[in-house]
Amino acid sequence: MSRRVVVKGRVVGPSIVELETPLPKEVREVEVTARVDDRVELELSDYLRSLPPGTRAKGDIDRQIREERGYWS
Numbered sequence: 001m002s003r004r005v006v007v008k009g010r011v012v013g014p015s016i017v018e019l020e021t022p023l024p025k026e027v028r029e030v031e032v033t034a035r036v037d038d039r040v041e042l043e044l045s046d047y048l049r050s051l052p053p054g055t056r057a058k059g060d061i062d063r064q065i066r067e068e069r070g071y072w073s
Helices: 039-050 058-072
Strands: 009-013 016-019
Touching: none
Parallel strands: none
Antiparallel strands: 009 016
16 A cells, blocks of 8 residues: 655746655655646736837848848758
8 A cells, every 4th residue: 555645846847846844754756746826927917018129120020030031042
């Protein structure tokens, strides 16, 4: 029989989780259930909207795109 131990933590890398407290010594395997926070996407979109508008003219951007496309062939 196995018992469940719940320990909170936070993601510090794509495959790294930092736990708030150590696991009991008898724990040999873990199964991680992640809670996705939808607020992260909202915060990112809020940040992007808060940025000042660019200063480049449309013609300048179009010229750069044409030049880049010239290198494709």
